Amino acid sequence: MPYYWRLSGFYFFYFGLLGTLVPYWSLYLKQLGFSAVGIGALMAIPQLTKIGAPNLWGWLADRSGKRLRIIRAGNLLAAIAFLPVFWVDSFWGMAALLVSFSFFWNAVLAQFEVLTLQSLGDQAHRYSHVRLWGSVGFIVAVLVLGEVLDRLGTGLLPWVLSGLLWLLWFGTLTLPQGQGRRRPLSEATDSLWVILSRPPVWLFLLASFLMQMSHGPYYTFYSIYLEGMGFSKFLVGLLWALGVVAEVGLFLFMHRLMQRFSIPWILTGSLLLAALRWLLIGVAGDSLWWLAAAQLLHAATFGSFHAASIAWVHRQFGEALAGQGQALYSSLGFGAGWAAGAGLSGLLWQQWGVSLFFAASALALVAAGLLVVGGVVNEKAE
Numbered sequence: 028m029p030y031y032w033r034l035s036g037f038y039f040f041y042f043g044l045l046g047t048l049v050p051y052w053s054l055y056l057k058q059l060g061f062s063a064v065g066i067g068a069l070m071a072i073p074q075l076t077k078i079g080a081p082n083l084w085g086w087l088a089d090r091s092g093k094r095l096r097i098i099r100a101g102n103l104l105a106a107i108a109f110l111p112v113f114w115v116d117s118f119w120g121m122a123a124l125l126v127s128f129s130f131f132w133n134a135v136l137a138q139f140e141v142l143t144l145q146s147l148g149d150q151a152h153r154y155s156h157v158r159l160w161g162s163v164g165f166i167v168a169v170l171v172l173g174e175v176l177d178r179l180g181t182g183l184l185p186w187v188l189s190g191l192l193w194l195l196w197f198g199t200l201t202l203p204q205g206q207g208r209r210r211p212l213s214e215a216t217d218s219l220w221v222i223l224s225r226p227p228v229w230l231f232l233l234a235s236f237l238m239q240m241s242h243g244p245y246y247t248f249y250s251i252y253l254e255g256m257g258f259s260k261f262l263v264g265l266l267w268a269l270g271v272v273a274e275v276g277l278f279l280f281m282h283r284l285m286q287r288f289s290i291p292w293i294l295t296g297s298l299l300l301a302a303l304r305w306l307l308i309g310v311a312g313d314s315l316w317w318l319a320a321a322q323l324l325h326a327a328t329f330g331s332f333h334a335a336s337i338a339w340v341h342r343q344f345g346e347a348l349a350g351q352g353q354a355l356y357s358s359l360g361f362g363a364g365w366a367a368g369a370g371l372s373g374l375l376w377q378q379w380g381v382s383l384f385f386a387a388s389a390l391a392l393v394a395a396g397l398l399v400v401g402g403v404v405n406e407k408a409e
Contacts, residue, residue, distance in 0.1 A: 030146045030203045031157060037139060037198050038161030044191040046168030047184065048073075050250050050267045054260075055181045057251065059116050067373010069121055070247050073129035074369060077362030084134035085354030094138050094350065099199040101134035106192035112185040132192075133362070137353040140337055144349070146203050155334050159278035162330075166268045166275070173264020219348055223355075228343055230401040231294070231336075235360035236367075237394035238298060238332060241305060243368020244383040248376055249308075256313045266318060270325030277330035284331065285338065291398060293335040298395035300327035302388045309384035336360075 056066045084101065088094040108127040115121050143157055176183065222228055253263045277284075284293065304324035311317035336356055344352025372383055379386070 033201050033203060034143050034146060034157050035160035037195070037202065038158055039164035040191060040195045040198055041136065041139075041164070042161035043164035043168040044188060044195065046165035046267070046271075047172055047187055047191060049246055050169050050264065051172060051176060051181065051184055051260075053247060053250060054176075054254070055184045056121070058181050059121075061118065061121075063248075063376050064373050065118055067247055067369055067371075067376065069118070069125060071366040071369035071373070072122060072125040073133065074362050074364075074366035076126060076129040077133040078358045078366065079362075080130050080133040081137045081354035081357045081362070082351065085137055085350035085352075088138050088141070088350040089348060094142055095199075095202055098135050098138050098142065098202065099196070101131045101138075102192070102196040102199050105129075105132035105135075106189070106196050109189055109192055112189065133357075137357040138350055140353045141349045142202070144337075144341060153282060154337060155278040155281035158334070159275045162271045162275045162278065165271045169264040169267040169271070173259075173261040173267075177260045219344075219351055222344060222348065222352075225343075226401060227291075230397055231291075231339060232355065232359050234294070234298065234394040234397050235336060235356060236364040237390050237397075238301060238328075239360045239364030240368040240371075241301060241387040241390040241394070242328070242365060243370075243372040244376070244387050245305070245308070246365065247369045247372045248383075252381065253318075262315075266322050269319055270322035270329075273323045273326035274330040277326035278334065281331065281334045285335065290335045290339045293331055294339070295395050295398045297327045297332035297335070298391050298398070300324050301332075302391035302395070304328055305384045305387040305391065309381055309388070 053066050053070055056069055061069065084097055088097050091097075105128050108131060109124070111120075111124055115124050144154060147153060147157070172184075172187065223232075250263050250267075253266065254260070258266075288296075301324070304321050304327075307317055307321035307324070311321065337353070340352045340356045341349065368387075375383060
């Protein structure tokens with residue numbers, strides 16, 4: 028595949044950074060003395076900025092055609108904005124840092140998805156083979172850091188995150204321009220609002236919102252939940268990594284799965300398996316085997332759902348609106364949905380505790396029901 032290692036390297040470091048931030052940043056915030064409500068609010072900030080930032084940068088990329096320049100600038104400014112982390116320890120100071128850092132960092136991924144599909148050209152169906160290196164980066168981060176933090180403490184996290192941000196920026200200097208035909212917005216067959224008015228499109232975006240909202244208790248309090256049951260940080264990292272190993276396995280044959288089943292049915296099946304996953308975590312207690320079984324379902328809750336979503340959005344929005352389409356999927360799902368889930372989890376964790384995973388299961392079921400009742404499963408993605 029064209030540019031395979033350059034594209035894969037970006038995913039490796041980007042999700043290596045995510046594998047540092049998501050499982051362990053809440054532990055760092057806890058060490059600084061923040062309450063559960065404060066942790067939930069701070070963990071929601073990167074997702075809140077994802078609501079607006081990708082759409083702004085997506086519009087600029089589609090309008091200007093300077094997608095690679097935007098990717099490079101976003102990474103550089105994110106690395107610079109994160110530097111004050113070494114002396115920030117107040118809630119509002121940390122909130123300001125996370126707002127500025129994540130505003131630029133969140134500009135990157137949706138546009139890189141478009142760049143990847145353009146660079147792969149007629150081999151775009153092999154997207155999952157490139158994307159799997161992001162999962163490998165996540166696995167390496169959670170496994171290595173779990174052991175390192177057990178030995179050296181969570182105070183090391185800001186140094187690791189800052190280093191990864193600068194490595195990520197250096198990696199963008201090697202990226203290709205993309206081989207897709209850059210059509211101006213004026214050549215778009217339909218306007219953005221016409222596409223969004225189609226029931227299959229807005230129902231898909233609503234289901235994506237609910238899917239990511241259901242991840243709120245998991246991404247915000249899963250590590251704290253496991254640590255409270257006596258698991259070491261290394262074992263916590265191992266469980267996180269197990270889920271991503273399952274995701275990598277799914278990515279290896281995802282292109283065959285998409286040839287056999289329609290994209291809407293893959294999305295619906297992923298939502299049903301998400302409901303099962305959150306239910307298992309809620310009833311597992313301290314059973315390592317049940318927790319491991321739930322982690323294997325990450326292959327569906329992220330792997331198949333995300334790969335199918337990228338393809339769905341690419342076909343629905345077309346080349347001229349590709350950046351804005353991927354940005355909307357990112358901002359409404361990983362942005363608004365994740366932020367709502369994290370924020371509500373922070374408010375309710377002390378009262379509800381593990382019962383929040385039952386609520387998450389119900390959300391995933393509702394999302395699956397929307398796709399079925401709304402007729403999305405009968406809609407072709409072409």
